[in-house]
Amino acid sequence: MTAEAMLGAIAHPWDLSDEGAFTVCNNLRAMGFDTLLVQVKSFWARHPPSGDLPHNPERSEVISDARVYLDVDVKTYKKIKPVTASEVIRQAAEAAREADLKLYIFLNTLIDDSVVERYPGVAMVDAHGQRSNCWLCPNQPDARVYTKNLLGDALRLGVDGIIVSKAQYPPGCHYCFCDRCRAMGEKEGIDLGEVRLWLDHQDKGEGLNVGPIDPLIGYERGLPESVGQWLQWRRERITDYLMEVYELAKGRTRVGVCMQAPRSAWSVGQSYPDAEKFCDFVSPMFYLGLWKRHALESFGSRRLKDEHLKSWYRLQQYDGPPTIREFRLQGVDPSVVAQQLAIIDDLGLEAVSSFMIWDLPEEEILRVMDLNGEHGAIIDCYGWTPFQKMLAVGAHKK
Numbered sequence: 304m305t306a307e308a309m310l311g312a313i314a315h316p317w318d319l320s321d322e323g324a325f326t327v328c329n330n331l332r333a334m335g336f337d338t339l340l341v342q343v344k345s346f347w348a349r350h351p352p353s354g355d356l357p358h359n360p361e362r363s364e365v366i367s368d369a370r371v372y373l374d375v376d377v378k379t380y381k382k383i384k385p386v387t388a389s390e391v392i393r394q395a396a397e398a399a400r401e402a403d404l405k406l407y408i409f410l411n412t413l414i415d416d417s418v419v420e421r422y423p424g425v426a427m428v429d430a431h432g433q434r435s436n437c438w439l440c441p442n443q444p445d446a447r448v449y450t451k452n453l454l455g456d457a458l459r460l461g462v463d464g465i466i467v468s469k470a471q472y473p474p475g476c477h478y479c480f481c482d483r484c485r486a487m488g489e490k491e492g493i494d495l496g497e498v499r500l501w502l503d504h505q506d507k508g509e510g511l512n513v514g515p516i517d518p519l520i521g522y523e524r525g526l527p528e529s530v531g532q533w534l535q536w537r538r539e540r541i542t543d544y545l546m547e548v549y550e551l552a553k554g555r556t557r558v559g560v561c562m563q564a565p566r567s568a569w570s571v572g573q574s575y576p577d578a579e580k581f582c583d584f585v586s587p588m589f590y591l592g593l594w595k596r597h598a599l600e601s602f603g604s605r606r607l608k609d610e611h612l613k614s615w616y617r618l619q620q621y622d623g624p625p626t627i628r629e630f631r632l633q634g635v636d637p638s639v640v641a642q643q644l645a646i647i648d649d650l651g652l653e654a655v656s657s658f659m660i661w662d663l664p665e666e667e668i669l670r671v672m673d674l675n676g677e678h679g680a681i682i683d684c685y686g687w688t689p690f691q692k693m694l695a696v697g698a699h700k701k
C-alpha cells in the first residue's frame with residue numbers, strides 16, 4: 304500500500320493504556336487500518352466532546368490536561384520544561400510492529416495550557432491585550448525551542464512519520480498582539496490600530512460581508528490595506544515556524560501538517576501555496592460532524608449560530624442550504640470535502656484527509672469516504688469512534 308493511501312486512526316495515550324496497546328493495534332488491523340497515530344501531547348479537553356467513550360473498558364469519559372507522553376530527556380530542554388505522564392509510546396511501537404501497522408507521532412505544537420500556565424510570557428495575546436489560556440505564540444523563541452525539543456524526542460523513536468498539529472493561530476483572526484508580535488508588525492509598517500478596528504467589526508458579524516474571496520490567497524479582496532498586510536504577515540510567521548520544524552525532521556521521517564481546509568486556512572495563518580516548503584503532505588481537517596452538532600452549541604444565541612454557519616459556508620465558497628432553517632438543520636454539507644480536495648490536488652500537494660466521524664451516521668460516513676476518493680484518511684480519533692463506524696471506513700477502503 305502506498306503512503307498516499309494511508310488509512311490511520313489517532314489514539315490517545317489513555318486509549319492505549321486502558322484498552323491495551325496490543326488490543327488497539329489488533330483492532331485497527333482487523334478493521335482494515337494500516338497506520339496507528341499516537342497523540343503524544345495532550346491539552347485540556349473532554350473525551351469525547353459529548354456522550355460516553357464507546358469502547359473504553361475502564362472509563363466513560365476522560366478529562367485530559369496538558370501532558371507529554373514521550374520518553375523525554377529533560378536535561379536537553381532549555382527554558383520550557385515538559386510536564387510528562389506515563390510513557391506508552393514504546394509499547395505502542397512494539398504493538399504496531401507486531402500488528403504490521405505503520406506508526407506515526409501526532410504532535411500538538413502551539414496548544415499547551417500547562418506551558419501557558421507556567422510560562423505566561425510565551426502565550427498569544429489578543430487585540431485587546433487578553434492573554435490566551437492555551438495558545439503559544441509562534442514568534443516567541445522559547446516556544447519554538449520547546450517544539451524542536453519535543454520533535455527531537457519524537458524523532459529518536461524512529462517512527463514512520465510525524466503529523467504536526469495545531470501549528471496555527473486559533474480560528475477567528477484575533478491573535479497575536481503580544482509585545483513581540485506588535486513590535487515585529489510595527490517594524491513592517493502595519494497599522495495595527497486599523498487591524499484592531501477590523502477585528503471589532505468582525506466580532507459584530509460585519510467583517511465577512513464584503514467582496515469576493517480569493518480562492519488561493521483565501522482572504523477577501525477589498526480589505527483595508529493594513530489588514531491584508533497583517534493577514535499576509537501572519538501567514539509568513541506560521542510558514543516560517545513550520546519551515547523550522549520541517550528542517551529538523553526532513554529526510555528522517557515523513558512529515559505531515561494538519562491544516563484547516565484550504566478556503567479557510569487564511570483565518571488561522573496557514574498557507575497551502577507555501578505547504579511544499581514545510582511538509583511532505585498536508586492533512587486537511589474536515590470537522591463535519593463536530594460543526595454540525597457540537598461546536599455550534601458554543602455560539603450561544605441562535606442568531607450567532609446562523610451567522611457563523613453562513614460565514615463558514617461563505618469562506619469555503621460553498622453556497623450552502625438556501626434557508627436559515629436548513630442551515631440550522633444540515634450544518635456543514637459533506638460535498639465541501641470534494642471542493643477542498645480539488646484545490647489541494649491542483650496545487651500538486653499530497654493530501655491525507657482528517658475526519659471526525661464519531662457522531663456521523665454511517666451513510667454520511669460512506670458518502671464522505673466516496674468524496675475523499677483515492678486520498679489517504681486519518682480518523683480523529685480511535686477512542687471516540689464506535690467500532691462499526693471505523694469498520695465501515697476500513698471496508699470502504701478495501
Ligand SMILES: [Zn+2]
Binds near residue numbers: 426442443481484485
Ligand atoms: Zn505573539
